[in-house]
Amino acid sequence: MRRVLLVLMLVAVPATGAAQSSQFGVRGLGMPGRSLSARAFSTGGAFAMFDPESGLNPAALGRLTILTAGFAALQDFRHVENPAGTESLRETRFPNITVAGPVRRYPAFVGVSFSNYSSRDFTLASADTVALRGILVPVSDTLSSRGGLSDLRLAAAYRVQDAWVVGGAFHIITGSNRLRSLRAFADTTYQVATQQSEVSYTGIGVSLGVIRSFGPAFSLGASVRSDGKVNVDRDSSRVSTVDLPYTFGFGMRWQARPKLELASDVVVKTWSGANSDLLAQGGTGADNTFEVALGAEYAADPRRPSRRPLRLGVRYGTLPFSLVPGDQPTEFGLSLGSGLRFAQERAGIDLGLEHVWRSSGPYTERAFLVNLGVSVRP
Amino acid sequence: MSGWRWAGGVLLLTAIVTACQERLTSPADCPALCPGGSVEVFDTIVPVVQNRDSSFPVFADRASGYVDRGGGPALLVSNGFAASEDRAVYRFAPRSDSLVVRDTLRAYTVDSVTFNLSLIARDTLVNGLKVYLYRLPSSVDNTTTFADVDAQLVDINLIDSIAVPDSVNTGTLTTTLRGADVARVELPPGGDSVLAIGLRIAAETPTGIRVGSLASSTGANYTSYVTVDVPDTGSTRRQSLSRVAAFNTFVTQDPVIPDDRLLTVGGEPSSRALLRFGLSDEFLDSSTIVRATLELTPVRPIIGLPTDPTLLQIVPVIGDLGAKSPLTEVGTLIRTDSLPSVQSDTLRVEVTRIVELWQSDRTSPQSIFIRVPSTREAATFARAVFHSTRTPLADPSIVAPRLRITYQRSFPFENP
Numbered sequence: 001m002r003r004v005l006l007v008l009m010l011v012a013v014p015a016t017g018a019a020q021s022s023q024f025g026v027r028g029l030g031m032p033g034r035s036l037s038a039r040a041f042s043t044g045g046a047f048a049m050f051d052p053e054s055g056l057n058p059a060a061l062g063r064l065t066i067l068t069a070g071f072a073a074l075q076d077f078r079h080v081e082n083p084a085g086t087e088s089l090r091e092t093r094f095p096n097i098t099v100a101g102p103v104r105r106y107p108a109f110v111g112v113s114f115s116n117y118s119s120r121d122f123t124l125a126s127a128d129t130v131a132l133r134g135i136l137v138p139v140s141d142t143l144s145s146r147g148g149l150s151d152l153r154l155a156a157a158y159r160v161q162d163a164w165v166v167g168g169a170f171h172i173i174t175g176s177n178r179l180r181s182l183r184a185f186a187d188t189t190y191q192v193a194t195q196q197s198e199v200s201y202t203g204i205g206v207s208l209g210v211i212r213s214f215g216p217a218f219s220l221g222a223s224v225r226s227d228g229k230v231n232v233d234r235d236s237s238r239v240s241t242v243d244l245p246y247t248f249g250f251g252m253r254w255q256a257r258p259k260l261e262l263a264s265d266v267v268v269k270t271w272s273g274a275n276s277d278l279l280a281q282g283g284t285g286a287d288n289t290f291e292v293a294l295g296a297e298y299a300a301d302p303r304r305p306s307r308r309p310l311r312l313g314v315r316y317g318t319l320p321f322s323l324v325p326g327d328q329p330t331e332f333g334l335s336l337g338s339g340l341r342f343a344q345e346r347a348g349i350d351l352g353l354e355h356v357w358r359s360s361g362p363y364t365e366r367a368f369l370v371n372l373g374v375s376v377r378p
Numbered sequence: 379m380s381g382w383r384w385a386g387g388v389l390l391l392t393a394i395v396t397a398c399q400e401r402l403t404s405p406a407d408c409p410a411l412c413p414g415g416s417v418e419v420f421d422t423i424v425p426v427v428q429n430r431d432s433s434f435p436v437f438a439d440r441a442s443g444y445v446d447r448g449g450g451p452a453l454l455v456s457n458g459f460a461a462s463e464d465r466a467v468y469r470f471a472p473r474s475d476s477l478v479v480r481d482t483l484r485a486y487t488v489d490s491v492t493f494n495l496s497l498i499a500r501d502t503l504v505n506g507l508k509v510y511l512y513r514l515p516s517s518v519d520n521t522t523t524f525a526d527v528d529a530q531l532v533d534i535n536l537i538d539s540i541a542v543p544d545s546v547n548t549g550t551l552t553t554t555l556r557g558a559d560v561a562r563v564e565l566p567p568g569g570d571s572v573l574a575i576g577l578r579i580a581a582e583t584p585t586g587i588r589v590g591s592l593a594s595s596t597g598a599n600y601t602s603y604v605t606v607d608v609p610d611t612g613s614t615r616r617q618s619l620s621r622v623a624a625f626n627t628f629v630t631q632d633p634v635i636p637d638d639r640l641l642t643v644g645g646e647p648s649s650r651a652l653l654r655f656g657l658s659d660e661f662l663d664s665s666t667i668v669r670a671t672l673e674l675t676p677v678r679p680i681i682g683l684p685t686d687p688t689l690l691q692i693v694p695v696i697g698d699l700g701a702k703s704p705l706t707e708v709g710t711l712i713r714t715d716s717l718p719s720v721q722s723d724t725l726r727v728e729v730t731r732i733v734e735l736w737q738s739d740r741t742s743p744q745s746i747f748i749r750v751p752s753t754r755e756a757a758t759f760a761r762a763v764f765h766s767t768r769t770p771l772a773d774p775s776i777v778a779p780r781l782r783i784t785y786q787r788s789f790p791f792e793n794p
Contacts, residue, residue, distance in 0.1 A: 023404060026413055029794050085405035092400060120794075124406035130419055132669075132784060142403070143412050181789040183417050183668075190669045191730055193417075195789040232794055239793045281793040283413070323411060363411070 021091050021121040023080050023365060024329045024358055027284050028274065028321030029230075029242065030148050033116030035096055038072050038373025042337025042352035043295025044313025046263040049221035049251030050211060052111070053098050053375065056249055056267070057223040058167030059209035061109035061157035067101030070375040078367040084126060091121065100155070107159035109167075117149035120177050138186035149175040149201050149230070163213050171205035173230055173244070203230035203244060217255035221265075224248050240281050243273035245288075245320075258302040267291045271320035284321065287328045291317030295335075306341040306348065313354075322360065329360035337371070348375040415790030419668060424781040428767045430654035431779055433641040434701035440636050443647025443756070444749070448520060448627030450648070450757030451594035452498045455509070455628065456586030457579045461681040461759035463631035465527045466577040466589055467518055468598045468623040473571050479606050479615055486604040486617070488560050493575070493600045495551040496590030497542065499686040505544045506582040509551060511537040513562060516572035524629040531578045537562045563600075573600065573621070586683055586759055597623035634761045639769055640677055641779070643690065643748050643762040650749040651764065652695070652703065653779050655736075657744055662737045665785040670733040671726050674748070675777045677763040679722035688717040688750075688760035690725070694732050695745040705747055711735055714751060717760065724777070725764075733783065 025031025034041070035055030040048040048054040052063045053070040071094070078089045093116065100111025123144035129136050152174065157167035177199040184192045205227030213219045227244030251265030271286040279285045295313035299305035312335070319329040337352030350373040357366050409416050435443050454464035476483045493511060500507060512535045514527065538553045555563060565571050575598070579587055590596025599622040606615040634645035641651040653672075672692060682688030692713040695703040706712065715727045729746070736744050750758060767778040 021402070023406075023411065026411060027792075080404045082405065082407060082411060084407040084411070087404045089401045089404055090399075091402060121402060123403040124408065124412055125403050126406045126408040126412065128408075132419060133421060133782070139417075141408065141417055143406075143408070143414070144402070177794075179791045181414075181417060181791070183419075183786070185668070189728055190784065191667070193666045193668050193786050195666055195786070197789075197791045199791075199794065201794075234791070234793065242794060278794065282415075283792060283794070 021076070021093070021119050022078070022358060022367070023082065023122065023363060024319050024321065024323065024360065025119055026122050026124065027323060028278050028286055030118040030120035030321075032118050032269070032289070032320060033095055033148075033151070035113065035115035035151065036072075037070055037096060037098070038337065038350035038352045038371045039311065039339060041072070041354065041369075041371040041373075042311035042313060042335055042350065043263060043297060044293040044315035044333055044335045044354070045267075045291065046251070046265055046293040046295030046313050046315070047253065047297070048293075049223065049249055049265045050219060050253050050263065052100055052109075053096075053373070055096065055098070055113050055115050055151065055153055057209035057211070057221050057251075058153075058155040058169040058207055059157050059165045059211045059221065059223070061100050061111050061155055061167055062159050062165030062211060064100055064102055064109055066377045068099070068375055068377050070096070070098045070373060072096040072371055072373045075370040075372075076367050078365055080365045082363045093119070093121075109157040111155045113153045113155070115151050115153070117151040117173055117175070119148040120145045121148065132187075132190065137190065140184050142180075142182040144180045144182075145177050147175060147177040149173055157209075165211045167209045169207045171207065171225070171227065173203040173205060173227060174201060176200040198235055200233045201230050203228055205244065207247070219253045221251045221253070222249065240277060242277040245269040245271045245273055259299050261297045261299075262295070264292075264294045269320070274320075278321075284323070284325055286320045287318070287322065289318045289320045291315060306339060306345070308338050308340055311335075311337045311339075311352070319358070323363050324361040327361045329358055329363070331356060331358045333357070339373070346377045348377075349373070350375070413792035417786060417789060419784060419786055421782065421784050424655055424657060424783055426767060426779040427654045427656050431641060431651065431766045432700075433636065433643065433649050433651040435636060435647065435649060437636045437638050441647070443645075443649055445646075445648040445756035446520070447630075447646035447756060448591065448625075449593055450646070450755055451591055451596075451753055452588040452757035453591050453626055453628040454586060454588060454630070454757070454759060455577045455579050456584075456759070457581060458584030459586040459759065460584070461586065461683070461761065463524070464586065464628050465524065465531065466628045467514060467522065467527060467574065467626060468577075469514075469516065469518055469572060469574040469625040470598075470600060470621040471572075471624040473565060473573065473602060473619055473621050475565065475567050475571060477604070477606055477617065479608055484606050484608065486606045488564070488602050488604050489616075490554055490556045490603045491560055491563050491600055492552060492554045492603070493538070493598065495540070495577070495598045496596040497546070497548050497551050498588040498590055498596065499683060500542070500547060500587045501585045501683055502547050502685045504581050504583050504585040506580075507542040507544070507585070507587070508580045509540045509542060509587070510578045510580065511539070511553070512576045512578065513537050514574040514576045516570050516574045518574045518576075519625065520627050522627075522629060524631045527576050527629045531576055537575060588683070588686070588757060591626050591757070592623055597626055599623065634763070637763070639766060641674075641748070641764040641766045643764070644750040644755070644758060645761040646756045648750060648756040650747050652700070653746050653748065654698070655744040655781060657733070657736060659740065662740070664788060665737075667730055667733050667737060667783060667785050669728065669784040670730045671782045672729045672746070673777070673780050673782055674725040674727075674764040675775070676721060676725060677765060679720050680717060680725075680760050680762045682717060682719050682758065682760040684719040687719075688721070688758060689754060690715050690717060690727070690762065691749050691751050692727050692729055692732065693747045693749065694735060695743050695747060698743040698745045703745065703747065729781070733781070
C-alpha cells in the first residue's frame with residue numbers, strides 16, 4: 001500500500017507544477033543544467049558526487065561493477081509569476097545520457113555522457129502600444145529561444161588500492177540557440193514580423209575528481225572542473241567569447257544504518273568570471289553560485305538496496321544570471337523518489353519528483369520536476 | 379505487486395504525464411526581462427522614380443488603348459451622371475427579307491419583335507429606371523461620336539422603352555413590339571437588312587447602368603416572329619428569326635484625353651499606369667517589411683456607380699518592357715482594391731506582398747502596373763487620373779505616386 005501511495009504521489013502531485021527551463025534562464029547562458037541521474041535527482045543531488053550515472057565527479061565511475069547505460073527524461077510543470085502576470089507552463093527534456101563501465105582486468109573505468117550544460121528554452125510574450133503613421137496600434141511581441149549548451153563528457157577513473165578512486169574527464173561543450181522575435185499587430189494591415197537568428201557555442205573543459213572511502217560506510221568525494229571559454233557565434237560570425245566557470249564540488253556519504261544512507265554535497269561555480277563578458281554584450285552579468293544538498297536513501301531490504309528504496313533530498317542554491325541587477329536569484333528544492341531493478345538487476349527504472357521554488361525580487365516561480373531514469377546493464 | 383507490474387505502472391503513468399503538450403510561453407515585462415533590445419518600427423516614404431512613371435496609351439496614341447471602347451465586357455449608358463454621359467449602341471447581324479420554304483424563297487410578314495438586353499449593373503438605390511431604345515442608322519460604327527448618336531435619340535426614332543422594376547438589379551430586360559409598332563423596326567426591302575439601336579436611360583435621379591456586350595457574350599439580341607405565306611398549299615408557316623449584335627460600342631460626351639503629365643487609369647480606350655521604384659539593396663537587405671502602402675493622389679474625384687464598386691488592380695511586372703511589360707499571374711501578388719463611389723482623397727493601396735517580392739527576388743523589377751481589372755476594363759464609369767512626377771508642384775497637396783513603408787530593422791538579439 002505504501003508503495004502504491006508513493007507512485008500515486010509521484011505522478012499525481014505535479015498537476016500545477018513547473019521545470020528545468022526557467023524564466024531565470026532568460027539571461028546570460030541560460031538556466032544551468034544538472035547532470036544528474038534520476039537517483040541523484042531524487043536526493044536533491046546530494047549523492048551526485050558518488051553516483052556513476054551522474055556527471056559531477058568522474059571518480060564516481062569507480063563504483064560501477066558492470067557496463068551501464070542510463071537515460072533520463074525530465075518533465076517540468078512550472079508556475080511563473082512576474083510583474084507582467086502569471087502563467088502555468090510545462091516542458092519535456094532529456095537532460096542526461098550515460099554509458100559507462102569497468103575495463104576488463106584493470107581497476108579502471110571509462111564512460112561517456114551527454115548532458116545539459118545550460119538551457120535557453122523560453123518564450124516571452126509581452127504587449128505594448130506603438131504609434132504607427134500617427135495612430136496608436138496595439139502590438140504583441142514574442143521573443144523565443146530554443147536550445148542551449150550541451151556537455152559531452154569523456155571520462156575515466158582508476159581505483160588506487162581499495163580506498164581511493166581518482167578520475168578525470170574531458171568535456172566538449174557545444175550547442176546552439178534558435179532565437180526568434182515575432183511582432184503581431186492588432187491592425188492586421190500590418191503584417192506579422194518575424195526575425196530569426198541562430199547562436200552556436202563551442203568550448204572545451206576538463207575535470208578531475210577523487211573519492212576516498214573510509215570503510216564501506218563512509219566516503220568523501222571532491223571534484224574540480226575548468227571549462228575555459230565558450231565561443232559564441234551568431235549566424236556563423238564570431239560575436240563574443242564568454243568565460244565559463246570553475247566548478248568545485250565536495251561531498252560525503254555515510255551509511256548510517258544498514259537501511260539508511262545519507263549524503264551531502266556542496267558545489268560552487270565561479271560564474272562571476274563571465275560577468276564582464278556578459279556586461280560587455282549588454283547583458284545583466286553573472287554571479288558566483290553555490291548549491292548545498294542533503295539527501296537520504298532508505299532501503300526497505302538491505303540485502304537488495306535497489307529494490308524500491310525511498311529517496312529524499314533537500315537543496316538550496318543560487319543561480320548565476322540575475323534578472324534584477326544586484327538581486328541574485330535563489331533556488332530551493334525538496335525531492336523524493338524511488339526505483340527498481342529487475343530482470344536479474346540488468347534493468348532499472350528510477351523515478352524522482354522535485355518541488356522547486358525560485359525567486360528574485362518580483363520574479364518567482366515554483367516547479368514540479370518529474371525525472372524518469374531508465375538504466376540497462378547488458 | 380511484482381517488480382514488473384511496478385515498473386510497468388511507473389512507465390505508464392510517467393508516459394501519461396510526459397505526454398502533455400509543451401507550453402513555454404510566459405508573460406514578460408519587457409524590456410526589463412527580455413534579453414536583447416526592443417523591436418523598433420520605422421516609417422519611410424519612397425517616391426516613384428522621377429520621370430519613370432507613365433501611363434499608356436500616351437497622348438499621341440490616344441486613339442487606341444489596352445481595350446477599345448465597346449471592346450469591354452459591358453457598355454455604359456447614363457443620364458446626367460457625374461462620371462460621364464454615355465449612350466450605348468448595338469448593330470445587329472443582317473436579317474434577310476425572305477425565307478426558304480419548300481426550296482423556294484418566300485417573303486414573310488413580321489408579326490412581332492422582341493428585344494433582349496442584359497443589365498449588368500445599376501445603382502440599386504435609384505428608382506424609376508427606364509431604358510429607351512431608339513433606332514439608329516445601320517451605318518453606325520466606332521467612328522460615330524456622341525453627338526452623332528445623341529442627335530438620333532429623338533421621339534421619331536423611339537422604338538420602345540423598358541421600365542425596369544426597382545427590385546431588378548441585374549438580368550435580362552425584354553420588350554416586345556406587336557401590331558403597328560413593328561413598323562418602328564421595319565427593314566425596308568432592298569436595304570442592308572441591318573438593324574441598329576441606341577440606348578438611353580432615364581430615372582428619378584441622374585444615374586448610369588452597365589449593359590451587356592459582345593466581349594462578355596451578353597450582347598443584345600432581337601427576335602422577329604414572322605409568318606410565311608405559302609400560296610400553293612393555302613397554308614402559313616410561323617417562324618422566328620433571331621439576330622445577335624454584330625457590333626456594339628458606347629459613346630461618351632467627354633472622353634478622357636490622356637495627358638502625359640498625368641497618370642490615367644481606366645477610361646476608354648482603357649489606360650494603364652506603370653510606376654517604377656528604386657528601393658536600395660541596403661534597405662531591402664536590412665529591413666523586415668511590416669506594411670507597404672501605395673499612395674496615389676487623384677487629380678479629380680474618381681466617380682463610380684454607387685453599389686457597383688470601382689476596382690483598381692496593382693500588378694507587379696515580371697520584366698519591365700514599358701507598355702507591353704508582362705505581368706505576374708500569381709494571384710497573391712495581384713492587389714485588387716475597391717474604391718468608394720466617390721474617391722476624392724489620396725488613394726491608398728496595400729502592396730506589402732509586392733515589396734516583399736522585391737526583397738526576396740532582386741532580379742524582379744521594382745515596377746508595378748495600375749489598371750482596371752480585365753473583367754471591367756473599358757466597361758466602368760470610373761476614370762482615374764493621378765498626379766505624376768511631371769505634374770507641376772504648385773500645390774503642396776499635389777504628390778506624385780509614392781510608397782509609404784513601415785519596416786523593422788534587424789532585432790538586436792542579445793549576445794550571451
